[in-house]
Amino acid sequence: MTDIASVSLDQPLESIAGELGASFSEFGFAIVKDHGIPQDLIDRAEEMSKAFFALPTETKLKYKIEGAGGARGYTPFGTEKAKDAKVHDLKEFWHVGRSLPADHELAEYMAPNVWPTEVDGFEETFEALYAAFEQAGLRVLEAIAIHLGLERTFFEKTVEDGNSVMRLLRYPPLEGEEAEGAIRAAAHGDINTITLLLGAEEAGLELLTKQGEWLAVNPPPGALAVNIGDMLDRLTNGKLRSTTHRVVNPHGEAAYRARYSMPFFLHFRPDFIIEPLESCSESVTGNTPQPAISSHDFLLQRLREINLA
Structure with missing residues (x-):
């Protein structure tokens, strides 16, 4: 495969599972099109995200929750940094998580x-978008299960009431000659398991190929850029890759305006206990299977590495 796959989720999943799995490998x-998230909901959410970030600092x-590791509410500019990075990322964000009743076993x-x-309407809009993202994600996971030769419903119970998080992101505009690039x-x-990204049509998202080259990810407007996270990489022993990626400032006029996603x-x-699937115990990557670990413990370990815990 020489190009990132672009598939439509309104097709029978058996017809796209192979292409999707090969691209993830x-x-x-x-790139996922026709994902079922209503465009009017996306448009409304984008407007509300911009309205929130336009509020005074x-x-x-007021919505920064001390000691919460950014899990909910607002995280200001200059807080998060990538693992092993020496400087903080140039972004601010808002997190929406799952709403559970207080007596739920995972509360x-x-x-x-x-x-x-x-x-106005922020809560209703983003609760709806969270649910729509989750449904699209479940369909992608169903296709992945087919690709891996598992029962197509394999992932349903593994992510049921999972600690999924929706992030509203703003990269503030930069100034000066150093802004470009x-x-x-x-x-x-x-x-996490998989990431579904809206807003990647704005230039800047790049992935690192196996050959060590940076490749731009350019979905059409309204499509999702979907990528494998470290948890699923670990579960499949590297058969599905959690690829290093970054966001760079584009060149030209776009370099001097804010970026939202x-x-x-x-x-x-x-x-959920993450341990290599039996079918992936001898992955083509030659990876040594990692020891079993709960999803929660793995999350805490990684949050500490990126300065959020």
């Missing part, structure tokens, strides 16, 4: 959401 990424900081792992009162988010791999980090349940 080679690049760790695929002191207003946004201890997921803090309640907070909602800004300054943007600047690194807005340093090279990193995602922690909305990734959905789909997670396994906190109590």
Whole structure:
């Protein structure tokens, strides 16, 4: 495979599973169209995200939750950094997580959401978008299960009530000659199972190929860029790759304006034990299978590495 796959989720999954799996094996990424997330919901969410980030800094900081590792609410500019990076990423963001009743068996792992009162309809819009992202993600996982030769519903229970997080991202505009080509988010791999990203049509997202070259990821407007996270890489012993990627500032006029995007980090349940699938115990990558670890412990380990815990 020489190009990142671009598939439509409104096709029978058996017809796209092979192409999707091959792209995830080679690049760790695929482009997914016709994903079922309504465009009017996406448009409304984008408007509300911009409205929130346009609020005064002191207003946004009301929603920064100390000691929560950024799991909910607002995380200001200059907080998160990639693993082993020497500088912080040039971004601010807002997190929406799963809403669970207080007596739910997994409630201890997921803090309640907070909602800004300054943007009308914010809660309703992003609760709806969270649910739509989750449905699209389940369909991608179903295709992955088919590709791996598993029962097509294999992943349903592994992610049921999982600690998935939706992030509203703003990369502020940069100034000066150094703005063009600047690194807005340093090279990193995602922690979770799979990531579904809206807004990647704005130039800047790049993945690192097996050959060590940076390759631009350019989905058409409204499509999702979907990538494998470290948890699924570990489960498949590297058969599906969690690829290093970054966000760079483009050249030209776009270098001097803010960049917005909305990734959905789909997670396994906190109590799911990640250990290599039997069918992937001798992966083509030659990786040594990693020891079993719970999804929650793996998440905490990685959050500490990126300065969020």
